[in-house]
Amino acid sequence: MIKFGPSGNSDAFHAMGFEKTEDSAKWVKNMGLDCFEYSFGRGVNMSDEKALKIGEAFFECGVEISVHAPYYINFANPDEEMAEKSVGYVINSAKKVKLLGGKRVVFHPASQGKAERSVANALTKERLNKLCDAIYREGLEDVMFCPETMGKLGQIGTIEEITDFCKTDKVFYPCVDFGHVNAREQGSLKTEEDYFLRLNYMISELGADKMKNFHAHFSKIEYSAKGEVKHLTFDDEIYGPEFEPLSATLKKLELEPYIVCESAGTQDRDALKMRKIYYNN
Numbered sequence: 001m002i003k004f005g006p007s008g009n010s011d012a013f014h015a016m017g018f019e020k021t022e023d024s025a026k027w028v029k030n031m032g033l034d035c036f037e038y039s040f041g042r043g044v045n046m047s048d049e050k051a052l053k054i055g056e057a058f059f060e061c062g063v064e065i066s067v068h069a070p071y072y073i074n075f076a077n078p079d080e081e082m083a084e085k086s087v088g089y090v091i092n093s094a095k096k097v098k099l100l101g102g103k104r105v106v107f108h109p110a111s112q113g114k115a116e117r118s119v120a121n122a123l124t125k126e127r128l129n130k131l132c133d134a135i136y137r138e139g140l141e142d143v144m145f146c147p148e149t150m151g152k153l154g155q156i157g158t159i160e161e162i163t164d165f166c167k168t169d170k171v172f173y174p175c176v177d178f179g180h181v182n183a184r185e186q187g188s189l190k191t192e193e194d195y196f197l198r199l200n201y202m203i204s205e206l207g208a209d210k211m212k213n214f215h216a217h218f219s220k221i222e223y224s225a226k227g228e229v230k231h232l233t234f235d236d237e238i239y240g241p242e243f244e245p246l247s248a249t250l251k252k253l254e255l256e257p258y259i260v261c262e263s264a265g266t267q268d269r270d271a272l273k274m275r276k277i278y279y280n281n
Contacts, residue, residue, distance in 0.1 A: 002256040004275040005035035006267035025061040037260045039068040044092040051099035066104035069093035075127035076110035076120040110156035146215040151180035151228025175215040182241040183223035189241035195249040219262040234270040
């Protein structure tokens with residue numbers, strides 16, 4: 001079934017005096033949501049004991065948990081040693097998500113840097129093959145590894161690029177960040193047709209089974225000529241995208257993704273808005 005939840009803890013969570021991630025499970029459950037994404041954005045620093053404790057709390061509440069690998073991953077880095085570290089960051093994230101009781105790891109694929117885009121893409125694909133070798137070597141092939149669509153023009157991660165990366169192996173599933181797509185494409189997601197064209201393309205390339213429960217991020221994002229600037233809340237009336245046309249398209253295509261809201265501080269409240277839109281329309 002489709003799932004809705006926040007990325008990390010909201011301003012309201014902290015305002016109520018909560019601090020521990022263990023408390024997030026009950027918070028999300030009590031709001032009527034059913035998933036949560038924990039970010040290792042600044043590094044995989046959680047102890048195994050802490051991961052097991054958090055995982056127990058989420059299991060008891062029946063809330064699924066995913067993780068976001070460190071933000072500084074770059075599989076197009078020309079430095080082989082640094083690229084090898086990126087492999088390690090994803091692998092370590094996967095080991096922790098299993099202790100947390102989850103099965104999804106989201107990661108940023110690469111930055112273009114000074115290289116030609118075709119060169120950066122080829123290098124990314126080469127490193128993803130190395131990552132794949134490490135995944136099987138570590139016995140982590142039961143985890144879903146989700147390269148994410150990116151919002152800045154200088155980042156590797158268009159719809160087409162992510163789709164191609166996910167053809168590398170069965171362990172790779174797309175993370176479609178609709179706010180990123182909209183920002184990168186200068187406000188392209190407005191109608192059901194806009195969503196349909198992109199999702200139907202991915203289905204045709206990756207197959208219905210891989211897309212059925214794909215991973216998704218959703219938030220409104222301010223953008224400039226270079227793409228993403230910053231995440232906003234659903235109260236914003238200038239930048240998109242809007243969730244209603246995506247909701248209708250998901251039903252039309254019979255897709256049931258795991259939708260993580262990345263609004264700035266109101267991610268739980270906005271995730272609940274999406275859930276209500278989906279089930280009430």
